[in-house]
Amino acid sequence: MEKSVLIEVKNSVAYIKLNRPAKFNSFNREMALLLQKTLDDCIRNDEVRALVLMGEGKAFCAGQDLGEVTNTDQNPGFKKILEEHYNPIITRIRNIEKPVIAAVNGVAAGAGANIALACDIVVASERASFIQAFSKIGLIPDSAGTFFLPRLIGFQRASALAMLGDKVDAIEAERMGMIYTYYSSETFDLEVDKLARQLAQMPTKALAFTKKALNKSMQNSLEEQLALESEYQIASAQTLDYKEGVTAFVEKRKPVFKGE
Template sequence: MPSIELHIENGVARITLNRPDTFNSFNREMALLLQKTLDECNTNDEVRTIMLIGNGKAFCAGQDLKEVTSPELNPGFRKILEEHYNPIISRIRTIEKPIVAAVNGVAAGAGANIALACDIVVASEGASFIQAFSKIGLVPDSAGTFFLPRLIGFQKASALMMLGDKVSAKEAEQLGMIYKVFETETFGVEVTKLVSKLAQMPTKALGLTKRLLNQSLVNTLDEQLAIESDLQIESAESEDYAEGVNAFIEKRKPIFKGK
């Protein structure tokens, strides 16, 4: 079975991390295949939104430690970061389509940080998030030190990364780490509703919103105001804007095409 599965239907690309026997931990083959799959979703006009989910009990347990402790298989940490995780994070942030992490179980180490890099993170009530790096003498990677302090504040992020505490889905929601928690029994249905809604929205405007949010992490106020003006003009030239205005005037539901 492939370590990454892709299913596209009704504008939604469902990407499944598919190494359930290892709690969907990453090896080189899986990391490279995820990059390729994200590239396919980026260039496929039929895809309006992307969802990441894990097969089995876990979302993703991070790096497969058997790979890094194997003399034959170990690519080395520099290659793992520069060729595996960093390109994944870059793709998640630069693909101008909404990406939803549907955290169905434990998300640990790089698995947690890949989830937190997504545009919207939802979790099953039984899921958890762990900055597991300190437990084995490593530092956080996969942009964890970039996103987590911005999501929950410096002090909380520092403590979670140093202590390696497990954060329940409900606590993650309360901290502002994730968007929403769904009951385990209804998780699949609720996630489907969410991504289906996103797939019917004005994809171009959502992509430009994502670009603005990315820029807000580094821009001054004046720089952000300037790029907001530029991208608002660009979005106002889209087919979806024209459709949205016409639908409002005609008092009907808009039919967006993502253009």
């Protein structure tokens, strides 16, 4: 039986694929726990300098597999689903000191949409869509949807999308600032690969400090953020990649960063 999460590492990029296409890559317990393990493996693997999260088949991820929560024998309950499945996935994505791209190839609904929005860079195929589907079944947005969505698109739009559950296509998602950009379905895979390889060739430690600073900016005051920037900038200036970047600039050549 094929695994519900697949991973391939090439050119210093970990391509992580949600692999339940018959269920539109909706999460069950097995897939949620396996994704956590896969992210942990990427944290420990020094070869990996960037990650891409994608879905197999027509969908990115349809959120929770409702068949699991309506099965009286297998239903783990919402407390376990949130505390053991989705919340640990979100915290891993935000805390991993490597850039994470969400490559949204199709529908991203419910927790699937919010896991994508928690990534560092979200790109989508023109045929993709994003749906805060929770209200349609009497639930609230989880997987940090109430945290990231208003910060990305503003309170009013986030409130409307969370309550109404409207479908947002890739073009509109880019326009409102929900995602970075979208690509044609024909060039999507090539563009995602190009972006991922670009990130994997950049100064990894500086990107990690950038990510940590952005995380802290969610609650820091201006003074606290300025102090943090100073701390991280001083640390970045001690890296070999900084020395390489400056040397390459002076020598008028392209830098070769090693993530050190």
